[in-house]
Amino acid sequence: MADATVIGRGTRIRGKVSGSGDLEIDGQVEGEVSVEGDLTVGSTGIVSSDLAGRRIIVRGAVQGDVTGEESIALEDGARVVGTVRAPRVAILPGALMRGRLEVGDFGVAPPARVTTSSQSKPSSPSRVATTSHFAPARAPAASAASAQSRVPAPPVIAQPRASAQAAHAAKRIEVASPPPRHSEVSALALDVEQEQEEEGPPSSEMPVPLNSDENSIEIPSVPSIKKGARGMLAKKR
Amino acid sequence: MSSTVIGAGITIEGEIFADEEVVVQGVVRGKLSSKEAITVEHGALVEADVDGGSFAVSGTITGNISSTDRVDLLSGSRVVGNVRAGRITIADGAQFKGNVDMDV
Numbered sequence: 001m002a003d004a005t006v007i008g009r010g011t012r013i014r015g016k017v018s019g020s021g022d023l024e025i026d027g028q029v030e031g032e033v034s035v036e037g038d039l040t041v042g043s044t045g046i047v048s049s050d051l052a053g054r055r056i057i058v059r060g061a062v063q064g065d066v067t068g069e070e071s072i073a074l075e076d077g078a079r080v081v082g083t084v085r086a087p088r089v090a091i092l093p094g095a096l097m098r099g100r101l102e103v104g105d106f107g108v109a110p111p112a113r114v115t116t117s118s119q120s121k122p123s124s125p126s127r128v129a130t131t132s133h134f135a136p137a138r139a140p141a142a143s144a145a146s147a148q149s150r151v152p153a154p155p156v157i158a159q160p161r162a163s164a165q166a167a168h169a170a171k172r173i174e175v176a177s178p179p180p181r182h183s184e185v186s187a188l189a190l191d192v193e194q195e196q197e198e199e200g201p202p203s204s205e206m207p208v209p210l211n212s213d214e215n216s217i218e219i220p221s222v223p224s225i226k227k228g229a230r231g232m233l234a235k236k237r
Numbered sequence: 238m239s240s241t242v243i244g245a246g247i248t249i250e251g252e253i254f255a256d257e258e259v260v261v262q263g264v265v266r267g268k269l270s271s272k273e274a275i276t277v278e279h280g281a282l283v284e285a286d287v288d289g290g291s292f293a294v295s296g297t298i299t300g301n302i303s304s305t306d307r308v309d310l311l312s313g314s315r316v317v318g319n320v321r322a323g324r325i326t327i328a329d330g331a332q333f334k335g336n337v338d339m340d341v
Contacts, residue, residue: 005244008257015251015267021244031251 009044023053025060043077056086058095240273245280259289261296274306279313292322294331301335 004022007013011027018034025033026042031049033039039053045060056068058078066072068086076094085102240258243249247263255271261281268285269275275289281296291306294314302308304322312330321338 004242005247005263006240006242008241008255010256011241011259012254013249013251015249015253017247017249017251019244019247019263021246023244023247027241027255035247037246 007045009042041078050082243281277314286318 004024007017007023007025007027007029009026013027013029013031015031016034017023017029017031020036022037022039023033023035024040024042025045025047027044028046029049030047033047033049034052036054038055038057039051040057041047041051041060041062043059045062047061048063050064050067051062052067052069054069056066056072057075058066058073058080059075060077061079063081065083065085066080067083068089070086071088071090072084072086073090073092074080074084074095074097075092078092078095078097080095080097081099083100083102084097085100087103087105089101089103091097240260241253241255242260243263243265245262248266249264250266252268253259253265253270255273257271258273258276259269259271260276260278261269261283262278264282264284266284268287269283270288272290274291274293275287277283277292277294277296277298279295283296283298284300285298286300286303287298288303290304292302292304292308293311294302294309294316295311296313297315299317301318302316302320302322304320306322307324308320308322308326310316310320310325310327310331310333312328314328315332317334319336319338320333321340323340325337325339327333
């Protein structure tokens, strides 16, 4: 029995789609989609709901949050408005996206990244300080680090993997620009951006994810924009 | 392949409208409507009112069936609900409880 589920291009579903097995959406789905297997939104697929799956490939239109347990690939033709969240995210040429992008491990351990080591700088006092930052985990890791600080070898391995990944994720996240959430105020937001900086950080009303310190984008919330706009108008008068 | 397949592990709760053939192997609750043929395979569970072209039922349907063409209740099927169709066959081994309306 074929286990793969296909929502054909002539099919519209309003409601909740859930379960195990793979799912391909070439039609329209309004509601909630949550599968344990792989999820593909085909080029004719139109989804206005939150999506959750193990590995997600998007080639169609999605309005809603996309959460991949393992990975997400936005391929040519993808149009995504919403939060994209997965340990690994690929945005390929031809894919369009507007919204928050959260890449990194959110409780789920991604595979070890060898590429981070090439980005690390050689040994320096600040690095040793960084290592001692993780004092509770001193037992095996820090002893190795101190051993390495005695021997002038490249101590790349000594750096805690988590912080290396976080730095890597933060680095990658910088590529995405903070997106305007509300199209009607986006034009206003451009004018107002500088006003906001003068008024200090915007009041954070957006839901902040775990370990947001390093790999999240500050999205100005609507009230703060309006406040900024009022401030601008007041100054003009 | 231009048809919809609802696989064995999948549950859909809500409304499904299709312009194409629909094959159900999993679970559908709510409403299922297609302009083409609907196949409910062995092991599938449909708790919904179902509108479609021709029907081939081997699984379980709880709800009313309305067909523009024909309904075939195959061996192993279990249907509780009213069936409205121009042509109906009920195979040996099919379970059926409900009214039949053949537009006579």
